[in-house]
Amino acid sequence: MIDEVNRAHYEDEIVTIAHRLSVMDGLAIVDRNRVYVDTDAITRLMRQRLTQTFLRYRDLLRLDSEEIVAFDQLLKDVSLAAKHGKEGIQIPPNEADGVLLDMVSQIRDEFLHNPAYGLDFYLSKRIRHLSFVGKLRDPLELKNLITTRMNGHSGYNENSFWLEKLSLTESSRERLSLLFSDFAAEFDERVALIKDRLFHARSTDKPEGIFDIVITPSLLYVIKVISVNDTDVEKLFQTIYAVFWGSLSPHLELARTTISQSLRLALPESLNRLRAKVAEIVNQDAALQEFSLFVAQAISELETAIIETESWFDRADIKSAEHHFTLSQAVDVAVESALKSNKVLEPKIAYELDEDTSVFASQLVFITDAVLVAFGNIRKHSQLASPNVLIRCGLNSEKNGLQVEVIHDVSSRINKPEHQRRMSEIRDLISRGADGKRSKFDEGSGFIKLAQVVRQSEHGRIEFDFHESRKFRLFVQYAWIPEETTDETL
Structure with a gap:
């Protein structure tokens, strides 16, 4: 029997639950796309460059007298070689393999290091x-x-909060102040060691970078066998990308292991040492008990945060065509994702959204990138813990651009001329197209x-500047290419 009296209430609850499930789904997509390569863009970039080379490779392959083994036999050979500790399949050298190696090497360089589409760019933008x-500092x-x-x-x-709260003599205040400073430096140095040295695609500049693709004879032969029936260059690219991701799987595991072994024990231990040393300095009082409780809570929340950062490197392929979001859902995902990385913020957020527009997972990630950058700057530069924030999102009037605009309060205490000078430098870099290599090292705005x-895209735009007297505005427009959708929205 239907409860007609409460029907409207139940329907509202169903809508709310469905919205929340979509937001949770979107958050998972954002986290699982932190390790990302824009292979569509690389394909567009490399298609013209390698089409003739591919046609030559196909001609040489037809002349190759070597019989290409079936894929299941290839897997047996690779498994047998691994079992006996050998490098893998040895490829008799021939001209076709030399041409294939050249194509794979060029695509590998773009896949790892392209300054706008490659793995290292997205590691920089979405993780570093x-x-x-x-994420780790917030607790x-x-x-x-x-x-x-x-x-x-x-x-x-x-650390004026605890220095004022705890019962301290003048000398103990100095000791405690130094203790908090040393703890902060130790914490940041341990996290930065991983972020700055290891979470990179390996290069001459970053020789300790975790992520690399070594083109061994086995890897090349796997590509050769899988792609034997690829009749156009784009199909070959897709084969190569799939093999590259497979090759990166151990590196993703290494990243997760590095976080676990380097941080999961060390950071909580550092907090416990801080708690013990504070107890040695401070007289027993209620504030000390509160401090001890806060440390215990922070350790629990930090352990959860560490596990979440490990999951960023647990990559899962998610097809954007299978996931559709309303703008309300997409912006909720973006905001929640940004707040998860900036928990000290308590912004008062207002929205102006185009509810007639729906987006795919790939576009959802773009929205999240813009909001994440905006909230990161609010946290670092606004000098406000609870600023008013207005988020606008929708299509432009020509329907060829998806616009994200974030306007937020800033404190009257900020050094406005210094910020304007820095923004002018950034605009100059962008206008001169000098942002390729620089973007990998931009840890600021x-x-x-x-x-x-x-x-x-020619339809893309970015604007950033102070807005009115005490506000800042970030405006981003991404090229909008409508995709064929189903009627079902997640």
Whole structure:
């Protein structure tokens, strides 16, 4: 029997639950696309360059007298070689293999290092830039257990919250202040060691980078066998990308293991040492008990955050055509994702959204990138914990651009001329097209990284500046290419 009296209430609850499930689905997509390569863009870039080479390769392959084994036999050969500790399949050299090696090498370089589409660019934009450090720092910042570096100095801001709250003599205050500063430096150095040295595609600049694709004879032969029936260059590209992702699987596992072994025990132990040393300095009082409780809570939340960062490297292929979101769902995903990386913020958010527009998973990730950059800058530069934030999202009037605009309050205390000088430098870099290599090392505003994406199309735009008297505005427009959709929206 239908409860007609409460029917409207139940329907509202169903809509709310469905919306929340879509947001959770979207958050999973964002996290699983942190390790990403824009293979569509690389295909467009390399198609013209390699089409003639591919046709030559196909001609040589037909002349190749070597019989290409079936794929199941190939797997047996590779497995047998691994069992006996050998490198793998040995390929008799011939001209066709030399041409294939040249194509695979060129695609590998773009796949790993292209400054706008490659793996290292997305590692920078979605992991190294704010996200990784912010995710791990947030549990501590929420409990006022760690402070930030002083502007223009190597030292840290004084932890005035606990220095005022705890019962201290003048000498113990100095000791405790130094203790908090040393703890913050140790925490940041341990996290930065992984972020700055290891979470990179390996190169001459970053020789310790975890991610690399070594083109061994076995890997080349796997590509050769799988692609034997590929009749056009784009099919070959798809084969190569699939093999590359398979080759990167051990590197993704290494990234997860590195986080687990380097941080999961060490960071909580560091917090426990801080708690013990504070107890040695401070007289027993209620504030000390509160401090101890905050440390325990922070350890629990930090362990959860560490596990979540490990999951960023658990890549899962998700086809965008299978996931559709309303703009309301997409922006909720973007905001929740940004707040998860900036938990110290408590913004008052208002929305102006085009509810007639739906987006795919790939477009969802673009929206999330823009909002993440905006919230990262609010956290770092606004000097406000609870600013008013307006988020606008929708298509432009020509229906060829998806627009994301974030306007937020800034404190009257910020150094406006210095920020304007820095923004002018960034605009100059973007306008001169000098942002390719620079974007990999931009750990500041994130605007250069966004520009690298939007500038891939003539319809892309990025604008950033102070807005009115005490507000800041970030505007991003991505090229909008409508895709065929189903009627069902997740």
